Amino acid sequence: MELLGRRETLELARRVLAASEADETEVTLASHSDRFVRFAGSGPTQSADRGRYHLAVRALFEDSGGRKEARATCDGVDPAVWRATLERATELARCAPADPELPPLGGAVEVEDRYPDDLTLAHTFEEKADWVRKALDACARSLLVPAGLAQTSGAACCLVNSAGREVFGARSRAAFSLTAGAPGFEGGSGYAEQIRERVGDLDPEGVIARAVGKALDNREPAPIEPGKYTVVLEPSAVSSLLLFASYHGWGAQEVHERSSFLCGRSGERLFPESLGITDDALHPLYAGGYAFDAEGTPRRPISLVERGVVGTPVTDRRWAAKLGVPNTGHALPQPSSHGPMAFNTVVAPGSESLDELIGGVERGLLVTQFHYTNMIDPKELTLTGMTRNGTFLIEDGRLRGAARNLRFTESLVGAFGRISGVGRDLDVAGALFDGEALCPALRIEDFQFTSSTEF
Amino acid sequence: MIERMEVARAAVEAAMSASASASANAGGRARADYADARVNRQQQEELSVRNGKVGQAQADEHFGLGVRVRHGGCFGFAAAPLESGEELATAELLAERAVDAARHLSLAVVEPAILAGSEGHRGEYATPVEIDPFAVPLSERAAFLREAEATMEGREETVVREASCSLRREEQWQASSEGAAIHQVLVRTGAGLSSTAAANGQVETRSYPASFGGNYKSAGWEHVLSMDLAGHGERVRDEAVELCSAEPCPPGERTLILGASQLMLQIHESVGHPNELDRVFGHEVDLAGSSFATTDKLGSFRYGSDLVNLVADSTLPGGLDTRGFDDECVPSGSWHVVRDGVFSGYHTSREWAGRIGEERSRGTARAQGWYDPPIIRITNLSLMPGSWSFDDLLADTEDGAVFADTVKMWSIDQRRLNFQFTCEVGREVRGGKLGRLLRSPTYQGTTPAFWASCDAICDEDHWDLWGVPNCGKGNPMQVAEMSHGAAPARFRGVTFVDAGL
Missing domain, CATH: 3.30.2290.10 (PmbA/TldD superfamily)
Incomplete structure (x- = not known):
């Protein structure tokens, strides 16, 4: 499916807006296109060439007790479909309880248009098959089995509202990942991934080489006792920790409800001076960010941690009005049980290469990735998860061989407070749950592992 | 409007025709392979009241067509929304795109995809x-x-x-x-x-x-x-x-009685997911992981104690995955995944059933909607009831044991062996009754050892179905629903973790 262009997108959204009977209306219209292929030892296992629309109508009514609001969505742009969606939003909003704290919709803003990379949108299955063949060949040469994903996608989105706001953006994203392991994945395995805005910036051969290299280094992992270790976490491992601060940490709602680690700590130095974290959806290494949030508020870089000192929480229109602070542009689609979230965190790079980070460890572990990280306690962001796809023992500053996987149980707040080194190379990495973070490798002292595995 | 079944049929015919043409153009004989199509419409309404105000008020509708074709031993899939008056044109376009994807990707096929059985059913549910x-x-x-x-x-x-x-x-x-x-x-x-x-x-x-x-x-x-x-x-x-x-639940080794709303998660994570045959063969390794429950263990591996019977059932009244057919047109059914403690069956799809010598799929291939191709999903999977009343179970349990219930946090490794779960609430067992509250009971274990430690399960009066509405799997991730039936059960010698709370 072709993406809708700027003019088409805005015209259709304006048409929906004009038909609304609500006191205030916000219309978000997006078109998506996606091509992916998954592969394993048998070759391509699944693929899709698909497209869809996403139309969301947010209707608001003024009432003696405040504003009432609701949202309806659909995935078509047929007039009968969007009219039905508009009617559902309107009907639902009329029945919703009034909210005295709900502010009016925001007015006109200036947002720079962004456009997707045409080569990424045009990337074919034939070209993806070539990547798959290269991965299969490289794994076969090393007696390994592959599993991976090649994906290119694009989206175009606008938001218009009855207060005069009109913003538009379009984006593209290309990703290639490979997990390589011994047949049956019973022994050690290796993993690498790359995510870019432009398919031309992807290096599939580099991803394949890294994943295969990791798997070969990880062939016979040795038993290791749980306990406290100095760790060097590669970007993929860092991201799966950091994302929990996005889910439940940086937002004003969690702080106000006393469940965030930020609560009562804004302005405190919780971390070493070497740690800086911003939220920056428009960072050039982030693929696919729009220049506005789900209320159409322009996004700008926001400092979350500066030289180890934690800042103030991120907001949306509701929380900015409630707390009397600036709107930082971190709204989710409204109405929402969740408050604003910072989902584009960037850890400032340090000066050390990965080898230098490892060189500073007397005895510890290099961790490629964490699996199924989850949160035990929001107040200190106490997390647990497993190492995966390459855990290596470090002794006297050198890698000494593969180690079996371990489970960690550790507070993010505590662990980041013990950072002793920040890598210089940034990479975008995701995790099992939603989201991606842009981060370097980190060296952390006394990281707590609580149980072990037989693999 | 054209009947929706006609749209699905037209898509299948167009896919077969496109497959034959592609084959002929490549110099082969005009060979039609396999195709299926789903017109799917989903409506969802979410409403919540949070601190006296609207938390969520949302109505979603999804309506579209997904076409899957096997061409040259490779699956291709294409999907798009359906718009009035454009249905047949969309069906033809998607059929061509699905064949086009399969045609190009078939150049990288090592082992062709084979479908078990023939499932030409007609039915309503x-x-x-x-x-x-x-x-x-x-x-x-x-x-x-x-x-x-x-x-x-x-x-x-x-x-x-x-x-x-x-x-x-x-x-x-x-x-x-x-x-x-x-x-x-x-x-x-x-x-x-x-x-x-x-x-x-x-x-x-x-x-x-x-x-x-x-x-x-x-x-x-x-x-x-x-x-x-x-x-x-x-x-x-x-x-x-x-x-x-x-007080936080103290660390150490002790008896654990799991409430049913927590036990359902234990079933889901440590039995359901490792039982998906595509995971076993490494096809989900790129994100969700693989499985320790390898095919050499089928029929002999001691998964739990003799009391442990786990039954998959997509016909179970009230189950979130209760249906007439899966997304590969296979009728629903039921089978033991663990019988008397022994590992005895997998969740399969038509693509995977033949790999373990089964003639037909168990019918557990599902897609999130029209936008996604089907993959193997856990169906309703239940721990069958035992013979204990809850009061008798407590009375039979020593002081210092912990009753824990309601999911707070879950984490399990990529082979589904090492798990660590935290419950919302714990209560100390004392004098054969539930005693003081314990905060965030966090227990850790290894799947077969944990299920082997089960020595009592409550009876059917305490058994209920617990729905999982948001199970994620696949890459890109898809969400599916299923239920797990459970009654409270007792596990001996469980390790409680100091989570530093």
């Missing part, structure tokens, strides 16, 4: 519903939730009160080149409430009847009414407050 949930006026639903949420007012320590309900209706018309023509209407409802308190430096949440939105079933509004949310608000509120000053 509809979830039995007493009260159509979408016919309940919005104002009535909002008032119902407001009343339930208000029962949690009255304690200054409470920082969040939330009551929510979710209604889902899925209608699907599916056809295949084997002659299948299936129409299904699935209705699911769920509701629940939760209260979060902040006091004594702690933040604790209690939920009813389960966390993450309550309990869901394939049923109508009668399921929501049956849960009596308002009748549990005060208890939930007070327990959340009391947990803030409760």
